[in-house]
Amino acid sequence: RFKDVFPELAAQQDFVKKVILEEEKSFLRTLEGGLKRIDSLQIDNGILDGQTTFELYDTYGFPIDLTRLICEDKQWTVDEKGFEIALQEQKDRSKADAKRETGDWTQVRPGQEVTFVGYDDLSTEESYILKYRTIKIKDKPVYQLVLDKTPFYAEGGGQKMTDEELLQVEQMVNQKVRENIRLEEARSIAIEEAKSAGAMMLFGEKYGETVRMITFDPQYSREVCGGCHVDATGEIGFFKIVSESAIAAGVRRIEAITAEAAERYIQQQIEELVAVKSSLKNPKDIIKSVADLQDENRQLKKELEVLKLKQAGSMQDDLIASAKEIAGA
Missing domain, CATH: 1.20.5 (Single alpha-helices involved in coiled-coils or other helix-helix interfaces)
Structure with a gap:
């Protein structure tokens, strides 16, 4: 009905379906965890206490209306006053936590990167401090430490990219465009062979026994894909990122333009800059x-x-x- 008003929805219908499906799956997983938590509760007086009700809301995303309906089926009542108290306490903690003074990082071992060991170990010993900083929360100092090794999966995907990171992506892509790398196409190979070759595959996507593998330099880009591709990267001409945004929980999208569209975009930016300077x-x-x-x-x-x-x-x-x-x- 709205394809004339929002043509991008019609053009990306399959992508939109995937995003909605992933969001539904994520909610159902959360719902399942919350239901298991409720089933594990031992309620003696038939009243679900406010703190547990808040836990269901805060941890599992259960609106209090949903918790109330589930409790009615179990012939329980919900301590709504206790829930409101717990909710207000959380709001107060959030406000207090927001009142903080953050100092600059002090580099102990400049240039050294953090090594992630979580795939093999859940704990690590003999770590060294790479950098630290002081944070004052309600005038009380606390310290943040960054160690050389960690099992914690911090910023493991979905975080907003910085302007510097976006610039690095642009520069890397345009370097490969200038190299004019030729397309290597394996139109019908066994999926196991593609996996062994290190081809990128989309998580959750279903593939047949044979797939089409596309390569632009084995060390740079190799993926399983049924879409259209240029014969060489030089045909792209120029690559310019125009936006970076969140589209789902833990998923972000980079939008870019290429070739003549990128030239027109840059020319427009220059014309606007010249107009501002003139004014x-x-x-x-x-x-x-x-x-x-x-x-x-x-x-x-x-x-x-x-x-x-x-x-x-x-x-x-x-x-x-x-x-x-x-x-x-």
Whole structure:
């Protein structure tokens, strides 16, 4: 119905279906965990306490309405007042946690990377501190440490990319574009052979016994894919990232344009920059000029507020002075 208004939905219908399916699967897994938690509870007086109700809400994503319905089936009642108390306590903790002062990192071993050992070990010993920093929470100091080895899977995917990381991706892709790497296509090979060759496959995707393997330099890009590809990377011309955003829990999407579209995009950005510089009388440092203009605007707003207050006070004095007594009132 809305394909004329949102043509990108029709173009990416299969992708949208996959995202919705993954979200549904994720919710069902969470729901299953919450139901198991409820089934494991020992309720003697027929009342589900507020703290446990909040745990179901906070950990398993159970709205209190859902918990209430499940409890009704079990002929239990929910301590809703206790739930509200636990919820408010969590909000207070969140507010308190937000009031923090974070110091700069102190490098102990500059340049050394963290080694992840969690695939083989759940604990590690003889670690060294790579860097640390002090954080004040409600004026109490706590310390964050980064060790050289860790079994914790921190930032294991789904986190927002920094501007520097996006620039690195752009530079890496454009380097491969300039190398004009030829396409190597294995149109029908055994899936086990593709796996052995290290071909990338999408998690959750179903593949047949034979697949199509696409390679652009075995050390750079090798994947199982049934889609269309250029004959050589040079045909891409130029690669420019235009957005990076979250599309689902733990899933982010990078959108980019190439070739003539990328050229038009960059030309438009340059034209807009030239127009801004022209409106600012072509300053040498446009960023500083914009910052100065913003500061001046803020200062003028403050002065305007002061003038409004003075004007209001003056009008009040004039009204009082011109007031006439009518019938003794």
